[in-house]
Amino acid sequence: MATLLQVDSSPRGVYPEGGTASHRSISRTLTKQLIQMWQHTDPNSQVTYRDVGRYPVPPIDEAWIAAAFTPPDQLNPNLETALKISDELIDELFAADFLVFGIPMYNYSVPANFKAYIDQIVRVRRTFAIDSDGYQGLVSDKRAVVITTRGGSYANSPLDFQEPYLRAVFEFIGITDIAFIHAENLAMGTEARQRAIASAQASIHQIIANWQQ
Numbered sequence: 749m750a751t752l753l754q755v756d757s758s759p760r761g762v763y764p765e766g767g768t769a770s771h772r773s774i775s776r777t778l779t780k781q782l783i784q785m786w787q788h789t790d791p792n793s794q795v796t797y798r799d800v801g802r803y804p805v806p807p808i809d810e811a812w813i814a815a816a817f818t819p820p821d822q823l824n825p826n827l828e829t830a831l832k833i834s835d836e837l838i839d840e841l842f843a844a845d846f847l848v849f850g851i852p853m854y855n856y857s858v859p860a861n862f863k864a865y866i867d868q869i870v871r872v873r874r875t876f877a878i879d880s881d882g883y884q885g886l887v888s889d890k891r892a893v894v895i896t897t898r899g900g901s902y903a904n905s906p907l908d909f910q911e912p913y914l915r916a917v918f919e920f921i922g923i924t925d926i927a928f929i930h931a932e933n934l935a936m937g938t939e940a941r942q943r944a945i946a947s948a949q950a951s952i953h954q955i956i957a958n959w960q961q
């Protein structure tokens with residue numbers, strides 16, 4: 749049975765709930781459609797949902813850093829508490845085979861809420877290790893799809909700090925099988941937006957067909 753983890757990071761809501769595509773979240777709408785398409789052909793799949801856009805996880809703090817670098821058998825109750833959210837997020841990451849991320853581009857990169865999520869899951873001894881060979885990612889055997897939404901277009905642009913950053917940080921923890929779907933030009937009028945959404949939906953279909961083989 750396939751297990752999926754869906755992570756949304758737009759603070760905006762899904763648009764059939766109210767409003768129109770121009771002021772509701774397109775990334776959230778696309779991840780939701782992906783999950784619905786998946787479940788249509790695989791009704792027994794299990795989906796865990798994490799919404800860091802509307803329910804942000806906290807930025808890491810001094811106690812978190814102290815706790816993360818303390819050997820597990822030396823953690824006191826306060827330090828254990830500092831890692832509680834991180835443990836929860838990492839456990840749900842490990843429990844999934846397929847990872848589905850909805851990530852808007854904000855100021856050429858990821859929203860701060862998603863960066864806070866990344867800081868919680870990139871953790872020594874849990875998702876990466878350091879040994880004499882250097883750093884080793886510990887999150888193996890995952891396939892990830894990252895659906896990004898962007899007002900403009902960044903094909904071959906040096907201003908895309910989103911995909912290269914996400915590739916680097918996911919690969920650092922061992923997630924190397926990553927497909928990106930960019931819904932671009934969403935701020936360039938209704939026609940361009942509809943074209944981008946249709947093209948993203950076609951890519952989603954392809955990925956599901958590929959993953960469910």
Ligand SMILES: Cc1cc2nc3c(=O)[nH]c(=O)nc-3n(C[C@H](O)[C@H](O)[C@H](O)COP(=O)(O)O)c2cc1C
Binds near residue numbers: 758773775851
């Ligand atoms: C705070 C903020 C910053 C943004 N920065 C960029 C940007 O750097 N480049 C871009 O192409 N679009 C930018 N946009 C547009 C969003 O990427 C676009 O509206 C996207 O649809 C947001 O994702 P969502 O629809 O899932 O909420 C920005 C939007 C906001 C609200």
